[in-house]
Amino acid sequence: MNNKDKMRFKETFVRYIEEKGMRHTKQREAIVDAFFSAGRHITAEELFNAVKGKNPEIGYATVQRNLNLLCESGLTEEIKIGKQKTRYEQKYGSRHHDHLICIKCGRLIEVNDEKIEKLQDKLAKANNFIPIKHKLEIYGICSACGKS
Amino acid sequence: MNNKDKMRFKETFVRYIEEKGMRHTKQREAIVDAFFSAGRHITAEELFNAVKGKNPEIGYATVQRNLNLLCESGLTEEIKIGKQKTRYEQKYGSRHHDHLICIKCGRLIEVNDEKIEKLQDKLAKANNFIPIKHKLEIYGICSACGKS
């Protein structure tokens, strides 16, 4: 995700915050910034530690709360895999994608298939179901783990 | 799921138990039986209450443990949706299927599309990924909720 996307992401979030009559704070800013410097699929705890580097006074609850806010705004999404703790993935600037999940090393590979997307919509409609979003996870062995 | 399937399911489970050097107990029997009488997507708590009807002395931990065993054996699968508590779905005798999930009423609709299945395998292989299983969940509004 490039810098332009980051700016847009932050602007979108600020707009969301303002629309809900919420306030802009140093902590929110720090959390959103750290969210980008960190890896694509981060846990609340990891993000907390990352933010603490520059803002030692930050509280865990604040990080958790703001991650929840980001999710509510639709800019971010929770990823839950098996017994792992919830990870957060930012959605802005990245097209929708599905995940290949390695059951050996836990690697997440982002993939997309337009045909599958279309067939999913068709499948939903055939059941008089209005599709809003979907989640496709394929579990298996990644190329690295397949060699050993 | 008919009675024949139930018998096969139980036999398969017994075989699994024996292979692992585990023992057959009244509680296991009662839990597996209740698992069938109950709905298709049941929580550990619901199953516990169901079993307690006929076996008041059953412990919660025993139900949980045996559900975990069923999952390990592959006969049963966990379904986690949003913040809901884990539900368990028996897999034996029912072909693989995906889920349409109504975000209004929570209804689970089981669906299947052979074309999607094949494209998924293709997608995985294009990434040098060996697919083992997958999970497709389409969230949206079901026909009943769409009317109101």
Added chain:
DNA sequence: AACGATAATGATTTTTATTATCATTAATCT
């Protein structure tokens, strides 16, 4: 059928992630 080894049970505690509480702080409006 009784014995012994040990798996399973059931009551309870622990763990772990997330949410709620609440006094204090700080952002925003007038």
Added chain:
DNA sequence: AGATTAATGATAATAAAAATCATTATCGTT
């Protein structure tokens, strides 16, 4: 600047699932 009230941070509460452990029950062996 002052008032209002949202946000924070420390902590407690929740809740689901897993771990612990003394007791019970299963099952192969005799």
